[in-house]
Amino acid sequence: MLTDLTLAQARDGLRGREFSALELTDAYLAAIEALNPRLNAYVLVTGEGARAQARVADAALARGAHGALTGIPLAIKDLFCTEGVRTTAGSRILESFLPPYESTVTANLLRDGAVFLGKANMDEFAMGSSNMTSAFGPVTSPWTRAGDNRALVPGGSSGGSAAAVSARIALGATATDTGGSIRQPASFCGIVGIKPTYGRCSRWGIVAFASSLDQAGPVARTVEDAAILLGSMAGFDAKDSTSADLKVPDFAAACRRGVKGLRIGVPKEYRSEGMPREIEALWQQGLQWLREQGAETVDVSLPHTKYGLATYYIVAPAEASSNLARYDGVRYGARTEGRDLAELYENTRAEGFGAEVRRRVLIGTYVLSAGYYDAYYLKAQKVRALILKDFTDVFAQVDALVTPTTPSAAFAQGEKMDDPITMYLNDVFTVPANMSGIPGLSVPAGLDAQGLPLGLQVLGKPFDEETVFAVSAALERAAGFTALPGIRAGG
Amino acid sequence: MAYIIQGSTGAWEVVVGLEVHAQVISQSKLFSGAATAFGASPNSQVSFVDAAFPGMLPVPNREAIAQAVRTGLGLNARINLVSRFDRKNYFYADLPQGYQISQFEHPIVGTGVVEIELADGSTKHIGITRLHLEQDAGKSLHDQHPTKSFIDLNRSGVALMEIVSEPDIRSPEEAGAYVKKLRSILRYLGTCDGNMEEGSLRADVNVSVRRAGEAYRTRCEVKNVNSVRFVMQAVEVEALRQIAVWESGGEVQQETRLFDPNRGETRSMRSKEDAHDYRYFPDPDLLPVVLEQGWVEQLRAALPELPDAKQARFMAEYGLSRYDSGVLVAEQATALFFEDVARGRDAKAAANWVTGDFFAALNRTGRTIENPPVSAAALGKLLDLMADSTINGKIAKEVFEAMVETGADPAAIVDARGLRQVTDTGAIDAAIDAVIAANPDKVAEYRAGKDKLFGFFVGNVMKAMAGKGNPALVNTALKARLG
Numbered sequence: 001m002l003t004d005l006t007l008a009q010a011r012d013g014l015r016g017r018e019f020s021a022l023e024l025t026d027a028y029l030a031a032i033e034a035l036n037p038r039l040n041a042y043v044l045v046t047g048e049g050a051r052a053q054a055r056v057a058d059a060a061l062a063r064g065a066h067g068a069l070t071g072i073p074l075a076i077k078d079l080f081c082t083e084g085v086r087t088t089a090g091s092r093i094l095e096s097f098l099p100p101y102e103s104t105v106t107a108n109l110l111r112d113g114a115v116f117l118g119k120a121n122m123d124e125f126a127m128g129s130s131n132m133t134s135a136f137g138p139v140t141s142p143w144t145r146a147g148d149n150r151a152l153v154p155g156g157s158s159g160g161s162a163a164a165v166s167a168r169i170a171l172g173a174t175a176t177d178t179g180g181s182i183r184q185p186a187s188f189c190g191i192v193g194i195k196p197t198y199g200r201c202s203r204w205g206i207v208a209f210a211s212s213l214d215q216a217g218p219v220a221r222t223v224e225d226a227a228i229l230l231g232s233m234a235g236f237d238a239k240d241s242t243s244a245d246l247k248v249p250d251f252a253a254a255c256r257r258g259v260k261g262l263r264i265g266v267p268k269e270y271r272s273e274g275m276p277r278e279i280e281a282l283w284q285q286g287l288q289w290l291r292e293q294g295a296e297t298v299d300v301s302l303p304h305t306k307y308g309l310a311t312y313y314i315v316a317p318a319e320a321s322s323n324l325a326r327y328d329g330v331r332y333g334a335r336t337e338g339r340d341l342a343e344l345y346e347n348t349r350a351e352g353f354g355a356e357v358r359r360r361v362l363i364g365t366y367v368l369s370a371g372y373y374d375a376y377y378l379k380a381q382k383v384r385a386l387i388l389k390d391f392t393d394v395f396a397q398v399d400a401l402v403t404p405t406t407p408s409a410a411f412a413q414g415e416k417m418d419d420p421i422t423m424y425l426n427d428v429f430t431v432p433a434n435m436s437g438i439p440g441l442s443v444p445a446g447l448d449a450q451g452l453p454l455g456l457q458v459l460g461k462p463f464d465e466e467t468v469f470a471v472s473a474a475l476e477r478a479a480g481f482t483a484l485p486g487i488r489a490g491g
Numbered sequence: 492m493a494y495i496i497q498g499s500t501g502a503w504e505v506v507v508g509l510e511v512h513a514q515v516i517s518q519s520k521l522f523s524g525a526a527t528a529f530g531a532s533p534n535s536q537v538s539f540v541d542a543a544f545p546g547m548l549p550v551p552n553r554e555a556i557a558q559a560v561r562t563g564l565g566l567n568a569r570i571n572l573v574s575r576f577d578r579k580n581y582f583y584a585d586l587p588q589g590y591q592i593s594q595f596e597h598p599i600v601g602t603g604v605v606e607i608e609l610a611d612g613s614t615k616h617i618g619i620t621r622l623h624l625e626q627d628a629g630k631s632l633h634d635q636h637p638t639k640s641f642i643d644l645n646r647s648g649v650a651l652m653e654i655v656s657e658p659d660i661r662s663p664e665e666a667g668a669y670v671k672k673l674r675s676i677l678r679y680l681g682t683c684d685g686n687m688e689e690g691s692l693r694a695d696v697n698v699s700v701r702r703a704g705e706a707y708r709t710r711c712e713v714k715n716v717n718s719v720r721f722v723m724q725a726v727e728v729e730a731l732r733q734i735a736v737w738e739s740g741g742e743v744q745q746e747t748r749l750f751d752p753n754r755g756e757t758r759s760m761r762s763k764e765d766a767h768d769y770r771y772f773p774d775p776d777l778l779p780v781v782l783e784q785g786w787v788e789q790l791r792a793a794l795p796e797l798p799d800a801k802q803a804r805f806m807a808e809y810g811l812s813r814y815d816s817g818v819l820v821a822e823q824a825t826a827l828f829f830e831d832v833a834r835g836r837d838a839k840a841a842a843n844w845v846t847g848d849f850f851a852a853l854n855r856t857g858r859t860i861e862n863p864p865v866s867a868a869a870l871g872k873l874l875d876l877m878a879d880s881t882i883n884g885k886i887a888k889e890v891f892e893a894m895v896e897t898g899a900d901p902a903a904i905v906d907a908r909g910l911r912q913v914t915d916t917g918a919i920d921a922a923i924d925a926v927i928a929a930n931p932d933k934v935a936e937y938r939a940g941k942d943k944l945f946g947f948f949v950g951n952v953m954k955a956m957a958g959k960g961n962p963a964l965v966n967t968a969l970k971a972r973l974g
Contacts, residue, residue: 081546094545101539103546205546212775240548241777319775322578325589326543330642341584341640368580368770377772 021071070113093352103205121160131159180430187455321364568603
């Protein structure tokens with residue numbers, strides 16, 4: 001089946017004219033039609049546009065004038081503004097927002113010939129780890145526990161992207177990661193997801209959650225596929241002051257480097273209390289695989305890890321409370337009238353934002369308030385500097401770090417909903433990479449006893465995604481992860 | 492000469508500090524490429540960044556930063572090589588982002604000083620606390636519809652410099668002189684056009700009063716005062732109001748007030764309790780602004796001669812009075828005009844003509860120095876005609892008026908109207924003869940010692956010659972004839 005091909009295989013097949021871009025796109029559109037009602041991975045399917053792009057791709061392929069992604073059908077997280085195509089950020093308040101511009105990352109993908117199948121569901125404003133906070137309903141994971149039909153979460157906030165790629169209703173997808181929103185759903189769905197170094201991808205045209213943490217990246221079925229996608233998404237953008245003016249390396253080539261002679265750090269702080277033994281075992285297995293391929297593993301310490309989550313939940317809401325102030329009903333998006341301006345704001349934002357977004361706006365407003373700023377925001381920034389210093393110190397001794405991606409496998413929809421803190425704990429291993437800006441990749445490494453995927457996380461030095469890809473590809477080769485979700489195209 | 496207000500319970504001193512908002516001259520806004528021209532139709536100069544569309548990001552305008560640095564250099568201020576943009580959060584309909592990008596903790600310019608000159612000729616230094624860059628908000632129009640407000644975002648995101656003074660100002664006159672001087676410096680630098688009517692320069696006036704020698708008392712901030720005269724009035728009426736409060740046993744409350752020029756009073760706008768909590772924090776969309784010393788030095792080297800230096804030079808180089816120099820340098824264009832006239836000529840005469848007849852003609856015709864009724868070159872030619880005795884000073888005034896009216900060349904006017912000075916001694920002698928013959932009694936009185944009558948004879952001779960006699964030759968000949 002065409003939908004079984006990896007991105008690299010599909011690319012080669014297209015270039016070899018084994019099948020057309022239109023055939024490939026139609027295969028995906030058919031799979032979406034069959035499966036999306038169950039998964040709710042897409043909030044918008046742009047079949048007509050996709051077919052038009054596929055025809056253009058076929059014409060380019062016929063001329064031999066193809067780009068890196070010509071004819072490759074992708075899902076786009078609904079946080080990326082797409083010109084003339086509704087972009088909601090998973091929120092009621094942007095329910096009918098049509099951006100008059102294309103985000104830099106998606107424009108880069110279009111430049112390279114990609115086909116956009118539609119917009120992927122997500123937690124509202126990327127705030128969530130379960131995809132339960134979307135205004136357009138939760139995404140159902142294509143995976144289920146053995147002998148248990150309860151719907152599981154795909155993780156979040158890029159739950160739609162991860163579910164779509166896992167269920168083979170997209171060949172790859174864009175995603176964003178503010179505290180783990182690429183890596184955690186990739187881990188839950190048994191696929192690869194990389195959050196590159198902060199500044200590697202332009203944030204221009206991506207609806208902002210927490211500006212100093214947000215970073216775009218791909219989710220894909222293989223490490224190489226993720227490398228190919230990131231190569232197109234990344235690059236300097238003068239429109240984003242925080243974008244890095246660096247050449248984009250050949251990430252796909254880095255996947256073939258091997259790990260011989262690399263020093264792999266094993267941070268002792270990434271052992272959370274109550275973490276299932278099978279995750280610990282998988283971690284040890286991963287390290288063994290790397291040693292077998294010639295790497296050396298080294299125990300290291302990142303002493304401020306334990307403060308990561310607490311400081312993250314100060315910094316991220318603080319920035320979000322300010323970033324989301326623009327959704328006021330005045331210029332675009334949903335408006336609920338009121339008797340005066342203050343009431344217009346109150347009504348618009350009360351009806352437009354869901355509970356989790358309102359909670360974080362309140363937390364953020366609180367921690368920035370006069371009299372609390374020093375105790376919360378300023379202190380969190382100081383701790384953040386210490387977290388970065390931990391990594392800087394450790395990366396003087398090692399080339400990369402390997403940890404579990406999450407402290408548990410996917411949970412059922414409705415679980416962990418009673419107490420926001422329980423949900424927040426999902427991000428405990430992923431948040432430090434955002435706080436420090438370093439790249440992190442989740443690669444599927446095995447299954448738990450209930451048959452659910454588990455990921456290992458590879459962390460690298462700033463702007464050294466190449467080593468991250470090299471280590472991840474080595475883990476992928478050794479793991480031989482071939483498990484497939486129950487709900488999938490052709491499944 | 493201290494400015495003291497006599498209240499019913501004794502003398503009061505006024506303490507004033509000013510926050511001046513100056514719109515930066517730049518092609519585009521502080522963080523977007525949208526244009527900044529004044530008077531464009533509403534919402535025609537708005538980018539997606541200015542309207543705070545989702546995912547839009549600010550990118551600092553390098554020229555706006557250079558303008559702030561130039562201004563700092565012009566204010567003799569410390570340039571901070573590292574500064575930072577912060578967000579000032581508040582909700583308002585004409586603030587699309589829900590925050591203003593400003594510089595709270597780390598402004599681009601630190602302490603500096605401005606020298607002001609007062610009517611009695613004394614000078615005083617007013618300290619500058621800081622200068623920072625910030626975005627302007629849009630404009631709310633409340634008078635366009637019975638129940639709705641309209642929003643114009645053309646100004647949204649335009650670069651402003653907020654220039655904060657120390658509370659060194661002690662009178663309405665000093666406040667006015669400070670704003671005028673600051674405006675002059677900004678215009679020289681080309682960093683702000685200083686147009687207070689269009690709102691490109693506006694002042695928040697912080698006023699308190701105290702007894703001599705006391706610590707500062709509570710101040711009030713009078714917002715958005717948009718002329719020098721109103722600044723001076725605002726200081727005075729707000730000081731009087733506060734004195735009345737204190738003297739009636741009350742206490743001045745810290746608050747923001749509005750100045751109503753029609754009624755000549757300030758009114759409470761919002762009290763301290765209603766003050767916003769702006770929740771300042773560093774803008775995570777922007778990196779710190781890091782300047783290189785070399786770049787700052789390049790900007791410094793390219794600065795124009797500023798009013799203080801120019802005034803000192805005019806005094807030294809042209810021998811002008813402090814007052815005349817001050818008048819000539821207040822506007823750069825005037826100073827340039829003067830120097831064009833004075834070049835290679837009698838500078839004092841040039842100064843007198845520029846500040847006298849020329850300024851009068853500007854006022855009368857309503858024209859500006861940039862579009863003058865008489866060019867500097869033409870005025871220079873007129874001075875040359877006096878210098879080479881083609882015409883005398885009295886005729887020159889007549890010629891000047893003709894130049895204003897017709898725009899013609901002064902030499903052409905002199906020729907056409909036959910105004911050339913008479914230096915023919917025969918003609919002068921004939922006129923003298925006629926005057927002496929007609930006034931035998933006055934001649935006798937003069938010869939008897941009434942020297943003052945000499946002027947009478949000069950006047951009559953000139954009159955007889957239709958004003959065209961060479962004054963020196965007339966004098967000499969008259970002296971000889973009258974003995």
